[in-house]
Amino acid sequence: MVLLRRVIGDALRARRQGQHRTLREVSTAANVSLGYLSEIERGQKEPSSELLAAICDALGARLSELLREVSDTVALAEQMPNVLVPVKDEPATTAPATEAAAAKRAVRQVTSDGNVSVSVRQDSPLKATLRSTRVRSTERDRDVVCAA
Structure with missing residues (x-):
């Protein structure tokens, strides 16, 4: 299963890093806290459409471009059969210590x-x-x- 918030976060981070900008620069321009923007980029928070539009504006990107990129990534993941299936643990000779x-x-x-x-x-x-x-x-x- 692909988590949409992770794909959105990855796309935002890639755009920001491609522009060689810091989280602080983008968070200031988008009027969002640095910590919250970081959580969005790491896929821990799902941004509202208004917030996503503000972040895209701060990055000089169109919201439709970002959503198209996210859509293409999700479509690619959906075409990969049996890749993201549950993994069963192999029996171990001894119990793992950690x-x-x-x-x-x-x-x-x-x-x-x-x-x-x-x-x-x-x-x-x-x-x-x-x-x-x-x-x-x-x-x-x-x-x-x-x-x-």
Whole structure:
């Protein structure tokens, strides 16, 4: 399941960072508290349409552009069958000592073609993280992470 507030937050953060602007600059221009804008970007809060319009205005973006980008991202996520399905823990020989150890067990390999591997980590019943890793041919290649 894709959480709309996370996709909106990711799109806003990408636009802000693409402009090399700080949270403080955008929050001041949008007349929203820095902490609240940070929570929106992290997908912890869902902004009202009025607030979203003010943030877009502060970023010099049209609300329709942002919503189109969000819509395209959601559509792409919907086309990925069996990626964001619940992950079952594999039986362990010993009980994990920490939650981090339990989380590592919840990671499963979805696919790998030698150049790209994709894994899914189930963080909670409503949150999963998809990680795509490319075999690095240069130092400039990066991991792509999508959380939903």
